[in-house]
Amino acid sequence: MTKMTYAEAARLALKEEMERDSTVWALGEDLGFEGGMGGQYKDLQAEFGIDRIVDTPISEATIMGAAIGAALAGTRPIAELRFSDFAMCAVDELVNQAAKARYMFGGQARVPMIARMPIGIRGGIAAQHSQSPEAWYTHVPGLVVVTPATPADNRGLLKAAIRCDDPVVYMEHKGLWGTEGEVEENDSHPIPLGIARKVVTGNDLTIVTWSAMVDIVEKAALSLADEGISVEVIDLRTLWPWDRDSVFSSVKKTGRLMVVHEAVQVGGFGAEITSEVSEHLFSMLKAPVKRMGGARIPIPFSIPLEAAYMISKEQIINKSKSFFS
Template sequence: MSSAVLSHPRAPQETATLTLSYAQAAALALSEAMEADRNVIAMGEDLGRGGVFGQYRSADGQALVERFGPDRIIDTPISESTIMGAGVGMALAGLRPVVELRVADFALCAIDELVNQAAKNRFMFGGQGRVPLVARLPIGIWTASAAQHSQSFEAWFAHIPGLIVVAPATPADNYGLLHAALASGDPVVFMEHKELWSLQGPVTPGPQQHVPLGKARCVRAGSDITLVSWSKQVHAVTQAAESLATLGVSAEVIDLRTIWPWDQQAVLASAERTGRMLVVHEAIQAAGFGGEIAATVAEHTSARVARLGAPRIPVGYAQSLENESRIGADKVVAAALALLKR
């Protein structure tokens, strides 16, 4: 690593609102952070060509390596444990690495470095070491990609003390939450959905759109039922809320945004007010994070609760099999109406 990595930070400049894709929004946040702090670097496979999803390519099409050079946008061998191990070492040495693992499924090859090293270092050594690392782990069903490229593991990482877990649903939140993750000082599992990369939306560069970790977003106000979700499922849930409105049901939609820490105050207040709460996620329902939310709401409010997730099956390659694992708006509407009848 060149000595230039250690120069003084420079604050990002505010600009007008832009229309960016989910991928471009993340690339913008990363490039701003790299401009502001020379200790921020990125490493992983295919970063030199802009990333496998274009998430390391700016809105004008330029790969970030052309702007920051190969010492800071680092192409690595195909070895997830090596990539993560190097990132942990860099973080302990004072850098702020973004570790790209292509898809969350492949992160299992780096699980020891992330779960036993990055997550626990601060606690095992009395705070003498910090691991300000962001692990980008794209999650979710990726059309026709089958069982080993379509999984959602947010509940696994939420279970690990020392890890922050983030799952943005919009370009604006991908921009704002990535800034927050890079500034957190602790290891962050940053889970972007594989089928959101092309989603377009408004992004206003600058600190005013940085999103605090652990703060949910109320997407739609309602009074009859609370619908809680995150990542791509927020869009299915919002569509379901619109369908429910035609049936005379007022549904409040909450985008959790951060899985850990999650915004208990916002969810509990909404559930207490509406009296019913349905949590929806693309991940398999059994042992999913929706169970944690449902249990917390049941323990602290009088609301009736339910959860909706995928069946406990591998995601199939055939479209008909893949659809069995998808949770669309129709399934959300049916689950919400069933809960309203209880």
């Protein structure tokens, strides 16, 4: 086991996959000198050359569109959009082209590309650099949506995403770039897309979450255990496809479900999960399902205001307890 950061784990995955497959390449702004926003591309340009780690103009539509064209023409491009907020300049290309090419051309084409676009609050970057729009893309047939929570997952899931023949929206959390975790360097296998990870085993309440909230929910679960509430924590890892089987079997055991995500609660992916569970497991539920997501406000700048948007460990603990009061 080696300790490395979430961003370093991404870099390891990129490097390994680029070494393994000469058709894998990356394009985006500031990948060379800067090495990407979190250092995921650090020194890779020196190693793989300017044709495989391509510094591009600030042209999001073309970063995305070029990745699609390059995927259609036989390569496996990784489009780096820097922020999911900026990727919105290229939603047309992603939604109208990447997600549809295979289908509307009757299976003649595959679009094996990744659109990397980090989500989440990193602290003080406010309304246009902090959003978590992952639910948008789960709504689009053709796309896979990945939201890794740990360094090990960021390596394994990124490798799987690179090898996937579908267009993958790959959403790191900016706040996780510097967090450290154990990564088994010798095990270079991809982590299959669509399989959740059980973070904590418990019997009384299932909490489903992903991305940066996993760590906070895990801490809340440990505190709740001290108070005699046994929480099972599930990190979904991928939102589309989401691991319905794991969630359902956990809820069948605990009879209680809460979904926690940083994204705005209204229309968030928590709604999909809680609704599916309510629809199919209603008779097994001991209490109504609950959701926790961000307030429906733009992410504010000032420290106390930003904190007002975020979901805290304490809030999770309190809401969890409310199942039993």
